[in-house]
Amino acid sequence: MESSLDRIGRPWGGRTPYGRHEPWPTRVDTYLEDGVGPDSVQRWVQAASILHSDGDAMDIAVVDGRMVGVRGRSVDRVNRGRLGPKDLFGWQANASPDRLTGPLVRRGGKLVASDWDTAMDLVVNRSRELLDGRGPGSVGFYTSGQLFLEEYYTLAVLAKAGIGTNHLDGNTRLCTATAAEALKESFGCDGQPGSYDDIDHADVIALFGHNIAETQPVQWMRMLDRLEGADPPRLVCVDPRPTRVARAAAVHLAPRVGTNVALLNALLHEVIRTDRVDHDYVEAHTVGFEELAARVEDCTPEWAARICDVPAARIEEAAELLGTADRLLSTVLQGVYQSHQATAAAVQVNNLHLIRGMLGRPGAGVLQMNGQPTAQNTRECGADGDLPGFRNWQNDAHVADLASVWNVEPGTIPHYGPPTHAMQMFRYAEQGSIRMLWISGTNPAVSLPELARIRSILAQERLFVVVQDLFMTETTALADVVLPAATWGEKTGTFTNADRTVHLSDKAVEPPGGARSDLDIFLDYAARMDFRDKDGAPLIGWHDPESAFEAWKRCSAGRPCDYTGLTYDRLRGGSGVQWPCDEQAPDGTPRLYTEGINWAHPDVCEDYGKDLVTGAADSAVEYRSLNPDGKAMLKAAAYLPPHEEPDGTYPFQLTTGRTLYHFHTRTKTGRAPQLRAAAPDVWVEMAAADAGRLGFAEGDLVEVRTPRGALRGRLRITGLRPGVVFVPFHYGYWDTPSGTGPDEGTPPRAANETTVTDWDPASKQPLFKTAAAAVTLVRRGDGQVAPAPTTTASAPSVEGAARPTAGGPAAYAWQSAEAARTAREDAS
Numbered sequence: 093m094e095s096s097l098d099r100i101g102r103p104w105g106g107r108t109p110y111g112r113h114e115p116w117p118t119r120v121d122t123y124l125e126d127g128v129g130p131d132s133v134q135r136w137v138q139a140a141s142i143l144h145s146d147g148d149a150m151d152i153a154v155v156d157g158r159m160v161g162v163r164g165r166s167v168d169r170v171n172r173g174r175l176g177p178k179d180l181f182g183w184q185a186n187a188s189p190d191r192l193t194g195p196l197v198r199r200g201g202k203l204v205a206s207d208w209d210t211a212m213d214l215v216v217n218r219s220r221e222l223l224d225g226r227g228p229g230s231v232g233f234y235t236s237g238q239l240f241l242e243e244y245y246t247l248a249v250l251a252k253a254g255i256g257t258n259h260l261d262g263n264t265r266l267c268t269a270t271a272a273e274a275l276k277e278s279f280g281c282d283g284q285p286g287s288y289d290d291i292d293h294a295d296v297i298a299l300f301g302h303n304i305a306e307t308q309p310v311q312w313m314r315m316l317d318r319l320e321g322a323d324p325p326r327l328v329c330v331d332p333r334p335t336r337v338a339r340a341a342a343v344h345l346a347p348r349v350g351t352n353v354a355l356l357n358a359l360l361h362e363v364i365r366t367d368r369v370d371h372d373y374v375e376a377h378t379v380g381f382e383e384l385a386a387r388v389e390d391c392t393p394e395w396a397a398r399i400c401d402v403p404a405a406r407i408e409e410a411a412e413l414l415g416t417a418d419r420l421l422s423t424v425l426q427g428v429y430q431s432h433q434a435t436a437a438a439v440q441v442n443n444l445h446l447i448r449g450m451l452g453r454p455g456a457g458v459l460q461m462n463g464q465p466t467a468q469n470t471r472e473c474g475a476d477g478d479l480p481g482f483r484n485w486q487n488d489a490h491v492a493d494l495a496s497v498w499n500v501e502p503g504t505i506p507h508y509g510p511p512t513h514a515m516q517m518f519r520y521a522e523q524g525s526i527r528m529l530w531i532s533g534t535n536p537a538v539s540l541p542e543l544a545r546i547r548s549i550l551a552q553e554r555l556f557v558v559v560q561d562l563f564m565t566e567t568t569a570l571a572d573v574v575l576p577a578a579t580w581g582e583k584t585g586t587f588t589n590a591d592r593t594v595h596l597s598d599k600a601v602e603p604p605g606g607a608r609s610d611l612d613i614f615l616d617y618a619a620r621m622d623f624r625d626k627d628g629a630p631l632i633g634w635h636d637p638e639s640a641f642e643a644w645k646r647c648s649a650g651r652p653c654d655y656t657g658l659t660y661d662r663l664r665g666g667s668g669v670q671w672p673c674d675e676q677a678p679d680g681t682p683r684l685y686t687e688g689i690n691w692a693h694p695d696v697c698e699d700y701g702k703d704l705v706t707g708a709a710d711s712a713v714e715y716r717s718l719n720p721d722g723k724a725m726l727k728a729a730a731y732l733p734p735h736e737e738p739d740g741t742y743p744f745q746l747t748t749g750r751t752l753y754h755f756h757t758r759t760k761t762g763r764a765p766q767l768r769a770a771a772p773d774v775w776v777e778m779a780a781a782d783a784g785r786l787g788f789a790e791g792d793l794v795e796v797r798t799p800r801g802a803l804r805g806r807l808r809i810t811g812l813r814p815g816v817v818f819v820p821f822h823y824g825y826w827d828t829p830s831g832t833g834p835d836e837g838t839p840p841r842a843a844n845e846t847t848v849t850d851w852d853p854a855s856k857q858p859l860f861k862t863a864a865a866a867v868t869l870v871r872r873g874d875g876q877v878a879p880a881p882t883t884t885a886s887a888p889s890v891e892g893a894a895r896p897t898a899g900g901p902a903a904y905a906w907q908s909a910e911a912a913r914t915a916r917e918d919a920s
C-alpha cells in the first residue's frame with residue numbers, strides 16, 4: 093500500500109504504531125521530482141542525510157547523471173526507510189545554478205575568477221611565509237560538522253603534524269562541544285552511551301532543551317509511533333517554547349531561560365530524597381555521590397520553582413516520572429548546551445542516569461545529542477582540536493602513541509596546552525597573532541555571535557582568509573581565496589551520527605564545473621606543502637576516500653571509537669553500523685558501558701576533567717586521586733544565574749534556535765523551493781500576554797535590540813513562555829539585496845547581530861540561548877502575518893491567525909508501510 097502526502101503540511105508523515113519492546117515498523121518514503129517515476133530511475137546510489145545528526149539512510153535517484161530524488165533505506169537501523177522534510181527536498185540545492193564552479197581570488201579588493209593552480213599557490217605561499225616569519229601559531233583552521241570522516245582526519249593530520257598548529261577547531265564548538273565535554277566529565281571520555289533503539293524500550297523519555305520534532309524529525313516519528321502503540325512511553329519536556337514535544341509530553345516544564353541547573357538540581361534532590369537511588373550501581377560504578385547529595389540537599393522543588401518560575405508541583409511530577417521509570421531515556425541538546433552553565437547542566441543529566449543505574453541496558457540510556465550530521469567525526473578525528481581517537485593531550489603515552497601512528501616525533505604534535513577553541517581563534521585573529529584562517533564548510537559571518545565583530549575580524553587586511561564552500565556566502569564575501577567544494581552526493585566518504593552509527597555515502601553525480609571534494613583540496617594542499625614524516629616519507633600517504641578511511645582505521649585501533657571492523661564494502665548494501673566495531677564486536681556496539689565504565693581509568697581517559705565553574709583543567713594527579721579506579725564521576729554544580737538578565741532597558745529574555753524546514757544559514761534549504769516557501773523569512777516569537785501588554789499584533793514589524801545590535805522581523809504570537817522572545821537564526825543575507833550583511837537597503841535580520849561573545853567555561857560553547865533584549869514596534873502589520881510555519885513550535889496561539897503551512901502538489905512524497913524494495917543498491 094502506498095500513499096502520497098504533502099510532507100511540508102504533514103512533515104512527520106503517517107503513523108506506524110508499535111508497542112514497547114517491539115521492532116519499529118518499516119515505512120519507505122520516496123520523493124522524485126516532477127515527471128520522474130520510479131521506473132525511469134537509472135541508478136539508486138546509497139547515502140545518508142547530511143542535514144541533521146539523525147543519520148537517515150537514503151538512496152539518491154539518478155537519471156542521466158543528474159539527481160532526481162531520494163528514497164529512505166528500509167534496511168537501515170536508524171530510520172527504517174523514513175525521511176524528514178529536509179531529507180526529502182534538500183538535495184535539490186546541489187543542482188542550484190549559482191554553485192561555485194571555480195576558485196576566486198581577491199585582486200584590487202574584488203573577488204575575481206581564477207584557477208586551481210593560482211589559488212592554491214596563493215594559499216601555499218602565504219602558509220610558507222607565515223610559517224617562516226611567525227611560526228605555526230599564525231595559522232588557524234576553522235572547519236565543520238558537515239564534511240566527511242576522511243576529510244577531517246586528513247585535515248587533523250596536516251594541521252597538527254604538518255603545520256604543527258594548535259589552532260584547529262570546528263563549528264562543533266557552537267554545536268556539540270558540550271556533549272563531548274559532559275561525556276568527558278562524567279565518563280572520562282567522549283562517546284555516546286545510548287542508542288536510538290532505546291526509544292523502543294523506554295517507559296519514560298525526557299528531553300532537555302531538545303526540540304527533536306523539528307531537529308531530528310525521523311526519531312520524533314519513532315516517538316510518535318510509540319505514543320500511538322501499546323504501552324506508550326511518557327514524555328518529560330523541558331523547553332520554554334510550546335514545541336510539538338512539549339504538546340505531547342506528560343509533563344512539560346517551561347523554565348526561565350538559563351535556569352537548567354537549578355531545575356536539574358531539584359530533580360536530583362527529589363530522586364535522592366525519595367531514595368529512588370540504585371545504591372548498588374552507585375557503589376560499583378561511580379565516585380562523588382556524597383558531594384552530589386550534599387550539593388542538592390537544599391535544592392527543593394520550591395527553591396527551584398522560584399528560580400525557574402515553574403510550579404513546584406510540576407517539578408515534583410517530573411521527578412516522580414524520572415524516579416520511578418523502569419527504563420529511562422534522556423536526550424540533551426541546545427537548550428542546555430548553548431547556555432552559560434552548559435556543561436554543568438548536561439552533567440546533571442548524566443548524574444540522574446548514574447544514580448538511577450539507567451545506563452547500558454535497552455531503554456536505559458542517555459543521548460548527549462549531536463546536532464550536525466558529522467560532528468561526531470570532527471570530534472573523534474581531532475578536527476575539533478582534541479587529539480584523534482579520543483587520545484588525551486595531557487598524557488604523554490597517548491601523544492607518543494599518536495606520534496607512532498603518524499611516524500613523527502611526539503614534539504611535532506602540539507600538546508603544550510589545551511587546543512585553541514574557535515571563540516579564542518577569532519580573538520587571536522582579532523588581535524593579530526593568527527594571520528591566516530582557513531574556513532571549511534561553515535559560515536561564521538552568520539553563525540557566530542556578535543556578527544558586526546565577526547565581519548570586521550574577517551575583513552581585516554592583515555588576515556588572510558581562505559573559505560571553502562559550495563556557494564557565495566556572507567563569509568566567502570570576506571575571503572581572500574574562495575575554493576569551490578564538491579559536496580554530499582558528489583563525493584564518497586563515511587560519517588557517524590549521534591548514536592555512533594557509521595554510514596557510507598557514495599558519489600552519485602559529478603560535481604559542477606571545477607568544484608573539488610574537500611578531501612582532494614586538503615590532499616592537494618598537503619602535497620604542495622610537501623609535508624614529511626620523520627623518515628622523509630610523505631606525511632599523508634593516502635590518496636582517495638577509501639585509503640583515507642583505512643588510514644583512520646589504524647589511528648582508531650584500540651581506541652573507544654574503534655573502526656577496525658569496518659570497510660567500505662561492509663557498509664555498502666545493508667544498515668549502518670555502530671562503533672566500536674572490531675574483532676570483539678564485528679557487528680558493532682549498540683550501547684556503551686553495558687559492563688561498567690571502561691574508559692575513565694587515569695591511564696586511558698581522554699581528559700582529566702575541568703572545574704565546571706571556572707573551566708580550569710584538572711591535572712593527572714588530581715584526576716588520579718579523585719578517580720583511581722576509573723569509575724563514572726558524579727560532578728555536582730551550584731546554580732548560577734545567566735550572565736545577562738533582563739532589566740528596564742532590555743526587559744525580555746532572548747533565545748534563538750531552529751525551525752523544522754531550514755538548516756542553519758539556509759545555503760542548502762533556502763535553495764530547495766518547498767523548504768524555502770515553508771519559512772521564507774525571519775520572524776520574532778512572543779507570548780500572547782506580552783504582545784497584549786505592548787499592544788502588538790500578529791504580523792507587526794518589530795525590532796529586537798541588545799547591547800550588540802538589532803534585527804527586524806514580523807511578530808508571531810505563540811504560546812511560548814511569557815518574558816521570552818525567540819528568533820530563528822537561519823536568516824542571513826545571501827538572498828537579500830546586499831548579499832553580505834545589513835546595509836541601507838537591507839535591514840538586519842540575522843539573530844547573531846544580537847547575541848553575545850561569551851561561552852560556557854568548561855566546553856567553551858557560545859551562549860546563543862541566553863541574552864536580554866528590548867522589542868519595539870517598527871511598523872504595523874496591517875493584516876500581514878509572520879512568515880513562520882504553523883506546523884511547529886511557531887504555531888500561532890490563536891488558531892486560524894495564520895494560513896496553515898502547506899506545500900501543495902510540489903511537496904507530495906510517497907510513503908509505503910510495507911517493507912518495500914530493499915534490493916542491494918547499484919553504487920557503480
Ligand SMILES: Nc1nc2c(c(=O)[nH]1)N[C@H]1C(S)=C(S)[C@@H](COP(=O)(O)OP(=O)(O)OC[C@H]3O[C@@H](n4cnc5c(=O)[nH]c(N)nc54)[C@H](O)[C@@H]3O)O[C@H]1N2
Nearest residue numbers: 144301303307349350425426427463464749750752755756
Ligand atoms: N530543522 C533543523 N534541524 C536541525 C538543524 C537545523 O538547522 N534545522 N540543525 C542541526 C544541528 S547542527 C543542531 S545543533 C540541532 C539542534 O537541535 P535543538 O537543540 O533541538 O534545536 P534548537 O532550536 O537550537 O534548541 C532547542 C530548544 O531549546 C530551547 N531552549 C532555549 N533556551 C532554553 C533553556 O534555557 N532551557 C531549556 N531547557 N531549553 C531552552 C528552545 O526553546 C528550543 O526549542 O539540530 C539539528 N537539526
Ligand SMILES: Nc1nc2c(c(=O)[nH]1)N[C@H]1C(S)=C(S)[C@@H](COP(=O)(O)OP(=O)(O)OC[C@H]3O[C@@H](n4cnc5c(=O)[nH]c(N)nc54)[C@H](O)[C@@H]3O)O[C@H]1N2
Nearest residue numbers: 267533534535539560561577579748749756757759821860
Ligand atoms: N543564534 C544562534 N546561532 C547559532 C546557533 C543557534 O542555535 N543560535 N546554533 C549554532 C550551531 S549548533 C551550529 S551547528 C552552527 C551552524 O553554523 P554554520 O556551520 O555556519 O552553518 P551552515 O549554514 O551549516 O554552514 C555550512 C556552510 O558549509 C557549506 N557546505 C555545505 N556542505 C559542504 C561541503 O561538503 N563542503 C564544503 N566545503 N562546504 C559545505 C554550506 O554551503 C554553508 O555555507 O550555528 C551556530 N549558531
Ligand SMILES: [Mo]
Nearest residue numbers: 266267463464
Ligand atoms: Mo549544531
